Amino acid sequence: MSSVGLIGKKIGMTAVFGQNGQRIPCTAIVAGPCQVVQKKQSSTDGYDAVQLGFEPIASRKLTNPVKGHYRRHVDAFYRYLKEFRVSDVQPYEEGQNLAADQFEIGDRIKVTGKSKGRGFTGVMKRWNFTGAPASHGTHKVHRHGGSIGQMSYPARVYKGKKMPGRMGNGKVTQKNLEIVDIRPEDNVILIKGQLPGPKNGILYLRKE
Numbered sequence: 294m295s296s297v298g299l300i301g302k303k304i305g306m307t308a309v310f311g312q313n314g315q316r317i318p319c320t321a322i323v324a325g326p327c328q329v330v331q332k333k334q335s336s337t338d339g340y341d342a343v344q345l346g347f348e349p350i351a352s353r354k355l356t357n358p359v360k361g362h363y364r365r366h367v368d369a370f371y372r373y374l375k376e377f378r379v380s381d382v383q384p385y386e387e388g389q390n391l392a393a394d395q396f397e398i399g400d401r402i403k404v405t406g407k408s409k410g411r412g413f414t415g416v417m418k419r420w421n422f423t424g425a426p427a428s429h430g431t432h433k434v435h436r437h438g439g440s441i442g443q444m445s446y447p448a449r450v451y452k453g454k455k456m457p458g459r460m461g462n463g464k465v466t467q468k469n470l471e472i473v474d475i476r477p478e479d480n481v482i483l484i485k486g487q488l489p490g491p492k493n494g495i496l497y498l499r500k501e
Contacts, residue, residue: 297377298499299324299391300347301482303406305492309473309483319473319483324396324498326480329389330374331366332382342378343385346371347495375497394477396500403468405497406490410462420455465489469501 301324308318327345335341350372352360363370366387379385396402416422416438425431425439438457442450467488474483488496 296395296500297343297345297379297385297391298402298497299393299395300327300345300373300375301325301496301498302348303488303490303492303494303496304481306487307483317473317485318487319485320488322482322484322488322496322498323480324393324482326390326392328367328369328371329385329387329391330363330371332385332387333376334382340378341380341382342376343382344374344376345391346374348372373495377497377499392477393475393480393482396472396475396482396498398472398475400472401469401501402472402484402498403466403501404470404484404488405464405466406488406494408461408463408465408489409491411460413458414460415457416455419457419460422455 301322304321304323306318306320308316311317325347327347329343330346331344333340333342333344346363346367346369348371350370352370354372355363355370360370368388411418415436417424417436422438424436425434427435438455441454441456442448467486470488471485472482473485475481476483482498490496
């Protein structure tokens, strides 16, 4: 919690080659620039945090309370507003711009985003169930989950039972991710591996 993070947008996947010639799959993120909208301090707000704004937007697309919040602190309007807890807010000032150059190649970071929504799915897709046998008397229950409870005791279905339902579209945080390359002229960060969410999905990055 020593330094503030960044708000970014996932633009897709690519690959780079390491020093030993190994091909490294990477996710490309446009990280920032983000403007410091507000500083929160423990003396006035009860905790220390920094609010960042990302992706400028026309004021007509915002509600009056949100526009009033921006006008009190900065002279711009943003589509996304995210608060990052920090241990010390003194290095940051309202109106300050933060970009990808605050990270370094080789840094270990954690990334939070929203996973792709899969809609209402069955137990085979959602929980990797095997399903019923394909033949030998199986009739119209090939992809069913089977029995879900007991008989007279306890005569109920246990909480947390793996059943069909909505899959995805939830908050996902991946930790200990490695920054492979940084291109500060484009505010692009390449992170090893895959990250949650679709293309153009919003991601929140910060150091471990």
